[in-house]
Amino acid sequence: MSEILVPASVAPPGSSRFVRACLRQPVDRTPVWFLRQAGRYMPEYMAVRKNHSLLEICRTPQVAAEVTITAAERLGVDAAIIFADLLLPFTPMGLDFEFVNGEGPVVHQPVRSLAHVEALRTDRAEELGYVAKAIEIVAKHFEAPRADGDTLGIIGFCGAPFTLASYMIEGGSSRNYIDTKKLMYASSLPGSPDAKAWPLLMEKLIAVLTEYAQQQVNAGADVIQVFDSWAGALSVSDYRDYCLAPTTELIKRIRAMGVPVIYFGVDTASLLPTFSETGADVLGLDWRVPLDEGWKLAGSGVAVQGNLDPITLFAPESVLEARVKEILALANKRPGHIFNLGHGIVPGTPVDNVIKVVELIKQHG
Numbered sequence: 001m002s003e004i005l006v007p008a009s010v011a012p013p014g015s016s017r018f019v020r021a022c023l024r025q026p027v028d029r030t031p032v033w034f035l036r037q038a039g040r041y042m043p044e045y046m047a048v049r050k051n052h053s054l055l056e057i058c059r060t061p062q063v064a065a066e067v068t069i070t071a072a073e074r075l076g077v078d079a080a081i082i083f084a085d086l087l088l089p090f091t092p093m094g095l096d097f098e099f100v101n102g103e104g105p106v107v108h109q110p111v112r113s114l115a116h117v118e119a120l121r122t123d124r125a126e127e128l129g130y131v132a133k134a135i136e137i138v139a140k141h142f143e144a145p146r147a148d149g150d151t152l153g154i155i156g157f158c159g160a161p162f163t164l165a166s167y168m169i170e171g172g173s174s175r176n177y178i179d180t181k182k183l184m185y186a187s188s189l190p191g192s193p194d195a196k197a198w199p200l201l202m203e204k205l206i207a208v209l210t211e212y213a214q215q216q217v218n219a220g221a222d223v224i225q226v227f228d229s230w231a232g233a234l235s236v237s238d239y240r241d242y243c244l245a246p247t248t249e250l251i252k253r254i255r256a257m258g259v260p261v262i263y264f265g266v267d268t269a270s271l272l273p274t275f276s277e278t279g280a281d282v283l284g285l286d287w288r289v290p291l292d293e294g295w296k297l298a299g300s301g302v303a304v305q306g307n308l309d310p311i312t313l314f315a316p317e318s319v320l321e322a323r324v325k326e327i328l329a330l331a332n333k334r335p336g337h338i339f340n341l342g343h344g345i346v347p348g349t350p351v352d353n354v355i356k357v358v359e360l361i362k363q364h365g
């Protein structure tokens with residue numbers, strides 16, 4: 001029997017329609033999953049949350065895996081994103097934080113100077129191994145093909161340097177990112193005492209995130225999503241001067257692990273042409289930009305993920321169906337579209353409407 005040679009650009013046999021779409025290869029139908037598909041809108045998650053804090057769930061592999069698996073199976077989506085949080089790497093870096101009810105994350109001693117950045121540790125990333133353990137459980141659970149013959153995609157994730165730095169520096173969520181931008185701009189003033197703070201912070205984040213992503217890939221993540229949720233707060237010039245190089249470096253290192261990278265942010269239409277310079281395989285689109293326009297801005301060399309407004313999940317069925325079909329029509333069956341929301345599912349979203357979207361994609365995608 002002659003050996004069949006598979007070109008390197010073709011996904012290996014058994015790979016999922018989700019991974020194939022990330023690589024812009026033809027698929028039998030559009031793959032679908034949702035940002036924040038395991039979360040407070042889902043009664044199964046709230047039942048687990050009754051007995052565990054958010055961080056407990058994240059740090060207990062069996063529970064994090066269960067939450068991940070339950071959401072993916074209940075919704076019938078094509079990919080499972082590991083249940084974790086963007087800020088977990090802060091702990092081994094020596095930065096304490098907590099989730100305060102109604103306020104979101106709080107970092108008690110925000111990073112505001114070169115001395116603070118110098119104190120951050122990069123030698124303890126192995127302490128994040130609980131996320132990889134959870135991925136191992138999820139990957140094992142979804143190892144076999146599903147009824148339709150497709151294998152579920154396993155998504156690992158981490159924050160992008162800018163978005164993580166913004167939480168470190170602001171000490172929590174922010175509106176204007178004043179301290180973050182001050183530290184960024186200080187790097188353009190060689191005489192400033194904090195001139196070296198931003199580049200050193202970027203370097204340290206890249207070191208920890210690379211190791212963290214490698215753990216996730218080794219554990220079975222098929223794809224890594226890099227969340228730059230708040231990059232939309234930056235002008236194109238500031239993004240180019242202070243964030244493009246570190247983000248590109250991180251994405252380059254993750255792609256070298258042999259997995260596609262999805263790069264996601266909100267309010268990013270003006271940044272999309274620059275985002276495509278990072279080398280990411282897939283760019284996430286928020287709902288403000290029509291999908292075809294967003295794809296044009298991103299360029300034909302990348303796949304796109306999106307971009308239903310998460311609040312449309314509260315609309316009557318006829319509106320929801322029209323919006324879903326509109327997005328599929330704008331994608332126009334080009335290889336490289338992954339259906340998703342433009343941002344995460346919010347608490348209070350009717351689960352049935354989320355499932356309805358999955359059914360619509362299975363019918364029309």
Ligand code: CP3
Nearest residue numbers: 035036037038039054081083084085086104105227229344
């Ligand atoms: O299925 C999934 O996608 C869930 C896994 C997940 C969580 N956080 C769990 C979580 C993911 C992918 C994240 C990423 C994350 N964390 C981001 C980027 C994603 C985005 O939406 O752009 C950010 C900015 C964070 C930081 C964070 N975590 C904030 C700002 C908050 C508070 C939000 C709020 O509404 O209170 C969290 C808490 C959090 N992380 C929750 C979940 C399910 C909700 C709180 C809870 O269960 O107690």
